[in-house]
Amino acid sequence: MAQKKILFLTGDYAEDYETMVPFQMLLMVGHEVHAVCPDKKKGDKVFTAIHDFEGAQTYSEKPGHMFALNYNFDEVDPANYDGLYIAGGRAPEYLRLNDKILEIARHFxxxxxxLAAVCHGIQILTAAGVVKDKKLTAYYAVAPEVTAAGGTFVNVPADQAVTDGNLTTSPAWxxxxxxxxxxxQLLGTKIEP
Incomplete structure (x- = not known):
């Protein structure tokens, strides 16, 4: 398998599982993964949050693990990467206000x-204007943003994903x-048994 270079976007109060698990899984299969956040450098940490459903009308939020970034955001050139993965949680809400983040999404x-995004990570894609005429999913509260940005929101169970062309999305961890x-599969990664 040829190693791919993946850009991984996260930030303060990204969802813990939606940061830790994909980052570790992509490393596990042999890819080089650069985890970055605007205004932070290699070795800096971001706070994460654990989101869960415990009977309220929306998810609860508890402190998660600290997640160490392994690359400098200022050194990111999206042309040097084979794929982009966007973590969910609360981070995308403010990350989408960063022009370079939007340029990165547009590049991919x-x-x-x-391009992969989970949960609220789709907010970066809607803000970047890259979901028009695409079928995708997200946390259901993001559905109005998907529709307003010209995408088609597909309501699937939380354990599923929706893929349309180069874009794959899931509602939650x-x-x-x-x-x-x-x-x-989009990256062309083959895992031998």
Missing amino acids: ATANKP PGHPALIASFL
């Missing part, structure tokens, strides 16, 4: 490179097996 969409499998 325009270049037709593999229970969808990691489906989302990562789809992303690896």
Whole structure:
């Protein structure tokens, strides 16, 4: 298997599982993964949050693990990467206000490179204007943003993923097996038994 270079976007209060698990899975299969956040450098950490459903009308939030970034955001050139993975949680809400983040998302969409986003990570894609005429999923509260940005929101169970061309998305962390499998397929990654 040829090693691919993956850009991994996360930030403060990204969802813990949606940061830790994909990052570790992509490393596990042999890819080089650069985890970055605007205004932070290699070795800096981001706070994460654990989101769960405990009977309220929306998810609860608890402190998660600290996640160490392994690359400098200022050194990112999206042309040097084979794929982009966007973590969910609360981070995308403010990350989408960063012009370089939006340019990065547009690069991967325009270049037709593999692009994965989970939960609220889709907010970066809607803000970047790259979901028009695409079928995708997200946390259901993000559905109005998908529709307003010209995408088609597909309501699937939390353990599933939706893939349309180079874009694969999932509503939440229970969808990691489906989302990562789809992303690896888009990357051309083959795992031998």
